[in-house]
Amino acid sequence: MRIVTWNVNSLKARLGRVEAWIQAVQPDVLCIQETKMTEEAFPHEAFTALGYESAHNGEGRWNGVAIISKVGLDDVRAGFLDGRSDPDPDARILWATCGGVRVATCYVPNGREVGHDHYHYKLDWLTRLHDDLGANTNPETDPIAIVGDFNVAPDDRDIWSAAALEGLTHVTPPERQAIERLIDLGLVDVFRQKYDQPGLFSWWDYRGGAFYKKHGMRIDLVLASASLATKMDFVVVDRNERKGEKPSDHAPVVADFLVA
């Protein structure tokens, strides 16, 4: 099963590239972030035409996540499952079961600046994700894939310069500890299961020629439960998709698992 996460930075702006890429790469499950569109605007028909079912949790101008699958799309749930009196104000998470794997597509808040209200929202968001995982799944035994744009670089191999990014969001100890807590539930960062080396990124700022300078970060993650991770066959960042006409600032992360 080929599972992909891709922050497309507006599905409206990216639909042509996404369609062509699906045809070339044939993912079984494509998890999208930042659709930036309403429910009504979501192009379900475009994915149907390619042989996929689709589910969307969208709001409009910002955020929005979707799951596109050709191996089934069942038990779809949008938002947090914790029933808290303050539901997430943003459309940032969507769950579905695809081909026997419980999948979540996540768009973790950016945080803006350390200490900003949005930074505290980000940390709270990651805590709610952790608690939902603990309460609603069993990563020790079940096939689970929690994927998306986590807006956190797990360690210094995942950033182009620790010095340049010191004190900024995406690298602070509380953010990294929040990711470690997720992993401690029994998940595996499957990219790091395969590759040790630094300098392998999934996102590059549009500004300042960051892509050609290799100034990026690895913030798009595939977190698989241990039983699924043992079946991983291959994982790669398709950095070619960051090139050419009107790319997203994120590249797709493709993970293959030897499951039917």
Add this chain to the structure above:
DNA sequence: ATGGTCGATCCTCGA
């Protein structure tokens, strides 16, 4: 040359 982005939207904000 001392800057250099993009997308959605109300001409600024968020990333």
